Amino acid sequence: MAEQAARAGGAEHTGDGVTERVVIENCAVATVDARDTEYASGHVVVAGDRIESIGAGKAPEGLTNVVRRVDGTGHLVTPGLVNTHHHFYQWITRGMATDHILFDWLVALYPTWARIDEPMVAAAARGSLAMMARGGVTTAMDHHYVFPRGAGDLSGAIIRAASEMGVRFTLARGSMDRGTSDGGLPPDFAVESLEGALSATEETIDTYHDASFGSMTQVAVAPCSPFSVSTDLLRQGAELARRKGVRLHTHGSETAEEEQFCKELFGMGPTDYFESTGWLGDDVWMAHCVHMNDSDIAAFARTGTGVAHCPSSNARLAAGIARVPDMLAAGVPVGLGVDGTASNESGELHTELRNALLVNRLGPHKEKALNARQALRLGTYGGAQVLGRQEETGSLEPGKLADLVLWKLDGIGHSTIADPVTALVFGAAAPVTLSLVGGLPVVEDGRLTRADEDDIARGARDEARRLARIAEDAG
Ligand SMILES: [Zn+2]
Secondary structure, eight states: OEEOOSSSSOOOBOTTSOBOEEEEEEEEEEOOOTTOOEEEEEEEEEETTEEEEEEESSOOTTOSSEEEEEEOTTEEEEEOEEBOOOOGGGGGSTTSSTTOOHHHHHHHHHHHHTTOOHHHHHHHHHHHHHHHHTTTEEEEEEEEOOOOTTOOOHHHHHHHHHHHHTOEEEEEEEEOOOOGGGTOSSOGGGOOOHHHHHHHHHHHHHHHOOOSTTOSEEEEEEEOOTTTSOHHHHHHHHHHHHHHTOEEEEEESOOHHHHHHHHHHHSSOHHHHHHHTTOOSTTEEEEEOOSOOHHHHHHHHHHTOEEEEOHHHHHHTTOOOOOHHHHHHHTOOEEEOOOOTTSSTTOOSHHHHHHHHHHHHTSTTGGGSOOHHHHHHIIIIIHHHHTTOTTTSSSOOTTSBOOEEEEEOSSTTTTTOSSHHHHHHHSSOOOEEEEEETTEEEEETTEESSSOHHHHHHHHHHHHHHHHHHHHHHO
16 A cells, blocks of 8 residues: 555544545445445545545545545455444453353353453453454444453443544443343353342443444443343343433344243243343344244344344354345344354454355355345444444445445455455455544554554453463362
């Protein structure tokens, strides 16, 4: 990438009210707008934190206050990727119980997870965020649901890590209150009380949720799953979210065992159970949704309930293949998620574009299941939609936030693949030359701009070892 920069950095509003511009040109452009508009060679002009113009050929002449010009020759620019399901704390428990299905994997890991504390969660959050940011994620989320007593300010630690990295962020404040003595899966010592979970969630919303356009931090209400949460927590959690005007997130229909659990305990499948507790709606998104019949998919479509599709995690835990082509055909909003890195050791979202496409082609729709453009849409606009932020981010259009990624496609991994979107989705994980969040650089030439990767890797390794020692001593 050649630079003709006036100075390093991204676009900013200066104190004297002058909007600074960043110009990116000579690159392929995939806007992921409603018509999938693409330019073989085009430009994007960023003004302040927004996209000002986008189109074919060179940027318009006569632009003022251009602080940086980026020659994007050999690159593709796309909207920044949006991750819709993750558990950051699992960054320090990777590579364990690698040959298990979900319930056995959870039971193997709960005792270790129940010993996490604030420094561990902070180090894990930094690791998870760094891995995603360097792979083109500009909007991240963390579903955090393990809150051991006396562990410190875990929500604050996670939010500070996201703010340090410079990515847009949703904290889904999770909870579990159904321990084994109430017929749940997690051990009793790993769960909160119903009242404790609700009041801590409300406090997190009051402290951190920012509903404004371009907000960097949002909070969602996120009880963990039907088998770790009481019916009261689901019901009252939904009421809390609607009273506060925030979104709702949980795990749903992930495995055949969960379906069985719901039928035995509640006399119905997961989707009917969610509907009976107020958990279907256009303010809800659910992770996985693998075991869905036609009427479940129709219920999601009718209510506008979103899905976080996590193909690698579903494969890792042998959960099955979500019916993404059927969901899309029915009009269900679908985004992509890496899921926690204890069930997806890589923690990268750009490789999930490829995995979503390949895994779905193994299902009944075969080669017609998904194409490269649809996979890119899942990872960008679809993700923004399920997080309720499609007016702000997820596609490159004038007036939207300047959340974008410049992918290098002229290197050894991609230079001979005919089409840039095909190269990005079907090819190897593409290097990120530049990633902007709200016009500000988060990645430059493959490296994080605001954090030291080596320092993050060391810190996470030390905390992973400390957790392993504590868990071993607790036996
Ligand atoms: Zn999950």
